[in-house]
Amino acid sequence: MNEINKPKDGIPQTAPIKSATFTDPINAEIRRAAATGIYDIRGGGAKRKVPHFDDLLFLGASISRYPLEGYREKCETSVTLGTRFAKNPIELDIPITIAGMSFGALSGPAKEALGRGANAAGTSTTTGDGGMTPEERGHSSKLVYQYLPSRYGMNPDDLRKADAIEVVVGQGAKPGGGGMLLGQKISDRVAEMRNLPKGIDQRSACRHPDWTGPDDLEIKILELREITGWRVPIYIKVAGARPYFDTTLAVKAGADVVVLDGMQGGTAATQDVFIENVGQPTLACIRPAVQALQDMGMHRKVQLIVSGGIRTGADVAKAMALGADAVAIGSAALIALGDNDPRWEAEYNALGTTAGAYDDWHEGKDPAGITTQDPELMARFDPIAGGRRLSNYLKVMTLEAQTIARACGKNHLHNLEPEDMCALTVEASAMSGVPLAGTNWIPGRNGDY
Amino acid sequence: MQTLDMATTELREVNSTLQSQKADTNQRVWEVINPKGSHAIACGLDGPIEVTVRGSTGYYCAGMNKEATVHIDGSAGPGVAENMMSGTVIIEGDASQYAGATGHGGLLVIKGNASSRCGISMKGIDIVVHGNIGHMSAFMAQSGNLVVLGDAGDALGDSCYEARFFVRGKVKSLGADCEEKEMRSEHIEILKDLLERAGADAKPEEFTRYGSARTLYNFNIDNAGAY
Numbered sequence: 001m002n003e004i005n006k007p008k009d010g011i012p013q014t015a016p017i018k019s020a021t022f023t024d025p026i027n028a029e030i031r032r033a034a035a036t037g038i039y040d041i042r043g044g045g046a047k048r049k050v051p052h053f054d055d056l057l058f059l060g061a062s063i064s065r066y067p068l069e070g071y072r073e074k075c076e077t078s079v080t081l082g083t084r085f086a087k088n089p090i091e092l093d094i095p096i097t098i099a100g101m102s103f104g105a106l107s108g109p110a111k112e113a114l115g116r117g118a119n120a121a122g123t124s125t126t127t128g129d130g131g132m133t134p135e136e137r138g139h140s141s142k143l144v145y146q147y148l149p150s151r152y153g154m155n156p157d158d159l160r161k162a163d164a165i166e167v168v169v170g171q172g173a174k175p176g177g178g179g180m181l182l183g184q185k186i187s188d189r190v191a192e193m194r195n196l197p198k199g200i201d202q203r204s205a206c207r208h209p210d211w212t213g214p215d216d217l218e219i220k221i222l223e224l225r226e227i228t229g230w231r232v233p234i235y236i237k238v239a240g241a242r243p244y245f246d247t248t249l250a251v252k253a254g255a256d257v258v259v260l261d262g263m264q265g266g267t268a269a270t271q272d273v274f275i276e277n278v279g280q281p282t283l284a285c286i287r288p289a290v291q292a293l294q295d296m297g298m299h300r301k302v303q304l305i306v307s308g309g310i311r312t313g314a315d316v317a318k319a320m321a322l323g324a325d326a327v328a329i330g331s332a333a334l335i336a337l338g339d340n341d342p343r344w345e346a347e348y349n350a351l352g353t354t355a356g357a358y359d360d361w362h363e364g365k366d367p368a369g370i371t372t373q374d375p376e377l378m379a380r381f382d383p384i385a386g387g388r389r390l391s392n393y394l395k396v397m398t399l400e401a402q403t404i405a406r407a408c409g410k411n412h413l414h415n416l417e418p419e420d421m422c423a424l425t426v427e428a429s430a431m432s433g434v435p436l437a438g439t440n441w442i443p444g445r446n447g448d449y
Numbered sequence: 450m451q452t453l454d455m456a457t458t459e460l461r462e463v464n465s466t467l468q469s470q471k472a473d474t475n476q477r478v479w480e481v482i483n484p485k486g487s488h489a490i491a492c493g494l495d496g497p498i499e500v501t502v503r504g505s506t507g508y509y510c511a512g513m514n515k516e517a518t519v520h521i522d523g524s525a526g527p528g529v530a531e532n533m534m535s536g537t538v539i540i541e542g543d544a545s546q547y548a549g550a551t552g553h554g555g556l557l558v559i560k561g562n563a564s565s566r567c568g569i570s571m572k573g574i575d576i577v578v579h580g581n582i583g584h585m586s587a588f589m590a591q592s593g594n595l596v597v598l599g600d601a602g603d604a605l606g607d608s609c610y611e612a613r614f615f616v617r618g619k620v621k622s623l624g625a626d627c628e629e630k631e632m633r634s635e636h637i638e639i640l641k642d643l644l645e646r647a648g649a650d651a652k653p654e655e656f657t658r659y660g661s662a663r664t665l666y667n668f669n670i671d672n673a674g675a676y
Contacts, residue, residue: 038668151551151570155534156493156513183667195553195572195591196610200666205589209569210528210547216508219488220528223509226464227493 040272043105043361043371044331045173045264045308050281052264053315055428056421057437060407068406075402076412079326081303082164082233082256085225089233089256090142090164092326093122094398095413096316099261099307099330100146100166100237102128104181104190105268105361106334108135110370112383113337115139117390121398126166126328128268129179129204130193132158139387144235147224149178150204152194156227164232164257165224167217169208169246170239172265172308175279179204181269181362187373217253225254235259240285240308247292251302259328260289262308266331268371269362282308282319284431287418290323299323300414313400320401321416322432336393337386338368451476455490456483464492471496472516486526491519494536511538514555527564530557533574546583549576552593558647565602568595571612577647587614588624596643598651606659610666614659615640617651628662 005015018024029040061067068075082089098118103111105128112135118125124142131153137143145162147154159165170176181190181202191198211220221234236250237259250258262282267275286306293299306319307328319327334340340348342355347367351358361371369381405413408420422437423429429436430443453463463481470476474496481502484490488507491500494517502510505523515534524542533552540548543561550566552574559567559576565583568576571590581599588604590612600618607624613636614627623629632654640653 037671151532151572154532154551155553156495156515156532159513197666200610201668205570209566209588210509210531210550216527219508223489223492223512223528226460226489227468227513229465229468230461 041269041362042272042275042359043267043269044275044359045266046276046279046281048276050263051283051425051428051431052281052309053283053318055283055424056318056432056434057424058314058317058321058404058408058420059422061409065409067409068411070403070406073406074411075406076414077398077402079303079414081305081326082235084233084256084298084302085230085254086164086233086256087229087231088163090124090144092124092142094394095320095326095401096121096310096394096397097123097144097305097326097328098125098333099265099328100126100128100144100168101330101334102130102179102181102268103133103136104128104130104186104194104373106370107372107378107381108133109378109381109383110334110337110386111136112139113381113386113390114333115143116383116387117333117336117394118142120387120391121394123394124163127162129181130190131155132161133193137161146237148204149206149208150194151209152196152204159224160228162228162232164235165228166235166237166259167221167224167255168237169217169250170237170241170261171267172239172261172263172279172282173267174270174274175239175241175263176206177270177274177278178206179268179270190373214249214253217249221254233257235305237261239263240265240280240282243280243285244288244292247289247304248296251293251296251298255302257303257305258289258293259305259307260285261328262306264309265307266334281431282306282310283428286319286322286324287431287433293323300325313397313402314404316397317401317404317413317416318421320413321420322418322434325414332393333390334370336390337370338381338389339366339370341368344368450478450480453479453481454483455481455485455487460487460489463490467491467498467500467517468493468495470494470498474498484523488526491517494519497536505542514538524561525559530555530574533557543580544578549574552576554593556643556646562599568593568612571595575643577643577649579647579649581618584621585624587612590614594639594643596640596647596649596656598649606661608665609661611661613639615653615656616659617656620657620659623659626662626665627659630658630660632656632658 079095125140126144144164148168183199233256235257236255238246240262263279303325305326306324310327344367364372366372369377423434479500484504486507492512497516499518501520507526509528511519511530513532516536518537521540525544527545528547530538531550533555535555537556539558544559544563546564548567549557551570557576559578562580563582567582567586571593573593575594577596584602587606590609595614597616601620604624606627637653
């Protein structure tokens with residue numbers, strides 16, 4: 001018994017109860033806002049608990065399904081992206097790509113490691129706000145060039161060097177919001193690439209400057225194809241906002257590939273209130289997007305890449321079973337490189353946080369030397385070792401996904417289907433369109449999205 | 450002069466022919482006839498050629514231009530010379546929205562008027578408009594020069610960075626963090642050169658210079674009302 005609820009004068013006291021509404025973190029944030037006058041800015045994706053792939057299970061094979069022999073019978077993992085219009089679609093060995101992350105948000109060596117790891121695993125990596133660096137192009141055999149609202153560092157030479165172009169309309173961490181790179185990370189080189197004064201807070205536009213709606217976007221894509229000779233695939237990346245309609249409009253505008261990023265998808269930096277309160281969970285976005293493709297007769301003709309909270313081979317398999325052609329990872333790739341590693345715990349503590357919770361990437365003080373432009377911190381990170389860790393991780397995820405697919409009797413990851421799964425919760429069942437475990441019930445299923 | 454007739458030639462062939470003319474080409478002068486408002490004409494050029502489009506164009510004419518001189522003998526649709534890197538684009542008529550958007554270099558001359566968002570997010574391009582420009586022009590403009598012989602619409606230069614704006618006529622309103630600036634001798638020289646290159650009959654001394662007040666470069670809660 002502690003001093004607080006110790007009987008007073010022999011009378012038992014009411015135990016102090018903290019509010020479930022005004023929690024310690026909420027109260028701390030109120031005090032922080034009152035003291036500083038600025039909203040909380042951080043990196044990463046939504047931390048709140050939302051229905052996710054963990055709420056789905058695979059059924060596996062039994063009498064009614066025939067499994068494949070692990071390690072002996074082939075389970076293919078390759079994927080071709082951009083088969084609709086591009087002369088040169090992208091051929092990947094594994095359906096796990098590296099999502100767009102900028103030089104600026106990440107250090108040059110970290111970008112190099114992403115390229116090395118992706119190469120070794122037979123997949124692609126992606127540029128970000130700020131343009132393409134020579135190191136990045138040099139270390140990525142398949143590089144997707146993001147075409148962003150800010151157009152920082154955007155030039156036709158780099159556009160023509162890309163293996164695919166990703167027109168970024170939205171990002172899961174901040175649907176409707178633009179990028180942000182605070183002054184601490186605007187080094188000389190970053191400032192030069194972005195044509196901005198050093199040390200300012202750089203806020204990227206939330207809308208493209210020279211098109212507004214899907215009809216304009218169709219013409220913009222025509223221009224991009226004309227400039228690149230119709231050679232490379234054009235992806236359109238949308239946030240998990242209105243996936244049925246956004247996918248429909250992206251296909252209408254001429255996309256070869258739709259990239260769909262749910263709210264667990266990370267960002268280099270934006271307002272916490274945005275990350276946690278805008279957008280839909282990844283799990284809720286996939287089936288409407290797939291339904292849109294199916295309604296247009298474009299499923300598997302326009303490929304769907306899903307991102308936002310992909311961590312394991314099981315997540316990969318589940319996203320693909322729901323209808324995705326591939327997935328993209330960002331936060332998980334950074335963790336594989338060494339982000340938030342407990343080996344730096346003392347330094348995380350000195351920054352007022354702990355390994356696994358560090359998200360002030362915008363401050364440029366990353367002890368792991370990944371989300372920084374500080375030369376001393378960057379020097380801690382070895383891009384060769386980091387690349388090896390990433391390729392190991394990508395290969396493990398692929399093996400895990402293959403293990404599940406074989407158990408479901410599938411000789412290609414693309415053959416996984418919703419019927420291979422059940423949902424553990426009513427919410428996950430409703431969102432994913434997969435029956436609740438032990439039933440054939442899918443709540444709310446009336447065919448509409 | 451080589452002629453490409455869009456009445457009989459597909460856009461892809463027109464552009465691939467023009468795009469394949471590099472620095473050592475001896476076919477330096479081209480005309481495109483019967484454009485009929487087509488989109489993306491003469492985009493992605495990458496060599497020192499001269500192209501005259503005889504008529505009006507749709508979206509993104511001369512987009513991402515490098516080195517080439519593109520002359521539009523008519524009016525231009527949205528996004529003309531967007532993200533231009535170098536070279537010159539001259540429009541005899543008017544230009545629609547987003548003219549010169551995000552341009553990194555080169556000179557864009559609009560002999561008529563330009564619509565809204567002219568020079569949006571410009572990153573080093575020089576733009577000279579003989580007539581007026583619409584609202585929200587030079588929004589988030591980073592660098593380069595925007596010269597307007599006529600009037601400017603609402604919210605000129607909103608949230609701009611280091612770009613310079615020279616307006617001879619009236620400015621309906623300035624955007625957030627854009628202010629009138631002193632016209633110093635170096636600005637007179639810049640303006641004189643631009644007016645000369647754009648064939649504009651005006652004196653630098655008749656213009657007022659505008660640019661960033663730099664109060665929004667780093668966030669401050671006391672400026673929240675400006676966002």
